[in-house]
Amino acid sequence: MKYCSQCGAKVTLEIPEGDNRPRHVCSRCRYIHYQNPNIVAGCIPFWEDQVLLCRRAIEPKHGLWTLPAGFMENDETAIEAAVRETAEEAGARVLEPKLHTIISLPHVNQVYMMYRAQLADLKFAPGEESLETALYKQQHIPWEEMAFAVIEHTLRFYFQDLGRDKYDIYHGDLRRIQENPAKYELTLF
Numbered sequence: 001m002k003y004c005s006q007c008g009a010k011v012t013l014e015i016p017e018g019d020n021r022p023r024h025v026c027s028r029c030r031y032i033h034y035q036n037p038n039i040v041a042g043c044i045p046f047w048e049d050q051v052l053l054c055r056r057a058i059e060p061k062h063g064l065w066t067l068p069a070g071f072m073e074n075d076e077t078a079i080e081a082a083v084r085e086t087a088e089e090a091g092a093r094v095l096e097p098k099l100h101t102i103i104s105l106p107h108v109n110q111v112y113m114m115y116r117a118q119l120a121d122l123k124f125a126p127g128e129e130s131l132e133t134a135l136y137k138q139q140h141i142p143w144e145e146m147a148f149a150v151i152e153h154t155l156r157f158y159f160q161d162l163g164r165d166k167y168d169i170y171h172g173d174l175r176r177i178q179e180n181p182a183k184y185e186l187t188l189f
Contacts, residue, residue, distance in 0.1 A: 001024040001033060001035075004026035004027075004028065004029060004031055004033070005031075005033070006026060006029055006031045007026060007028055007029045007031070009026050009027050009028035009029065010026075010027050011024040011025060011026050011027065011033060012024070012025055012027055013025075016032050019032075023035075035109075036109075037104075037106075037109040037110055037111050038071055038072070038109060038110050038111075039071070039072040039078060039081070039110075039111050039113060040069050040070060040071055040072070040110050040111070040112045040113070041069060041070070041072050041078045041079075041081035041082040041085060041112075041113045041114075041115070042067050042068050042069020042070065042082050042085050042086065042112070042113075042114050042115070043067065043068055043069070043082045043083070043085070043086040043094055043097060043114065043115050043116070043117045044067055044100060044114055044115065044116045044117065044154065044155070044158050045067075045068065045086055045090065045092050045094050045117055045118075045119050045124075046116060046117070046118055046119065046158075046162075047118070047119045047122065047135055049137055049138070049162065050135040050136055050137050051067070051135070051136055051141075051155065051158070052067075052068070052090055052092060052119060052124060052133060052134070052135055052136075053065045053066065053067060053133065053134060053135075053136055053141070053142075054066055054067070054068050054089050054090050054126065054127075054129075054130040054132070054133050055126075055130060055131040055132045055133075055134075056129065056130065056131065056147055057126070057128070057129050057130050057131045058129050060147075061147035061148065063131065063145075064145050064146060064147035065141075065142050065145050065146055065147060066146065066147040066148060066151050067114065067151050067154065067155070068085050068086040068088075068089035068090045068092070068130075069082070069085050069089075069112070069114065069151070070085040070088070070089070070129075078113045078115075079097050079115060082097055082113070082114070082115045082117070083097060083117075086117070087127075088127045088128070088129065089126075089127045089129050089130050089133075090124050090125075090126070090127065090130065090133045091123070091124045091125035091126065091127055091133070092119055092120075092123070092124035092133070093119070093120035093121065093123075094117035094118060094119060094120060095117060095118045095119075095120050096117065096118065097115035097116070097117035098115060098116055098117070098167070099113065099114075099115055099169050100114050100115060100116045100154070100157070100158060100161075100167065100169060100170065101113075101114045101153075101154045101157060101169070101170045101171065102114075102169070102170070102171040102172075103150050103153065103154070103170075103171065103172055103173070103174050104171075104172070104173045104174065105150060105174045105175075106173065106175060107174075107175060112150050112154070114154045116158060116167065122135075138159045138162075141155065149174060150174055153174070157170050
């Protein structure tokens with residue numbers, strides 16, 4: 001950030017009085033510009049033992065597979081964002097979303113909130129941000145073509161739960177998962 005959105009003056013990076021982190025502060029009006037993580041919300045749309053994946057038509061990771069998810073908009077809940085993104089990216093309607101994973105990605109200032117949700121029907125089609133959509137059983141998921149590690153981990157936890165027919169809510173930090181995936185387990189709520 002270079003200029004204040006309130007008055008147009010240059011901003012400086014400093015620790016405001018009473019704070020403990022550097023913030024962008026306007027040199028003229030002293031407005032403090034807080035920058036906080038973005039929420040990414042999405043669904044694990046399922047039909048029986050299959051999940052619906054989307055092949056990305058946009059960057060980053062054009063051509064790779066993911067779950068339908070995207071940035072939460074102002075004036076909507078996380079569930080509303082997850083349902084909207086599923087409709088936009090996969091042309092799919094889902095029923096009764098239930099929280100499944102919350103994974104922090106501090107290195108990119110994002111928090112993923114993923115909901116498992118049964119497909120309302122088998123009517124789905126690629127949206128503008130998807131090249132194709134398809135249902136996959138666990139053994140046929142294109143694991144080597146997954147766009148994002150956070151989605152791969154979300155799917156692995158989902159299939160682990162599906163296999164034991166007991167669904168938990170997982171939360172964790174993607175950095176720790178990737179630093180030592182063999183020893184790190186997401187904490188259950």
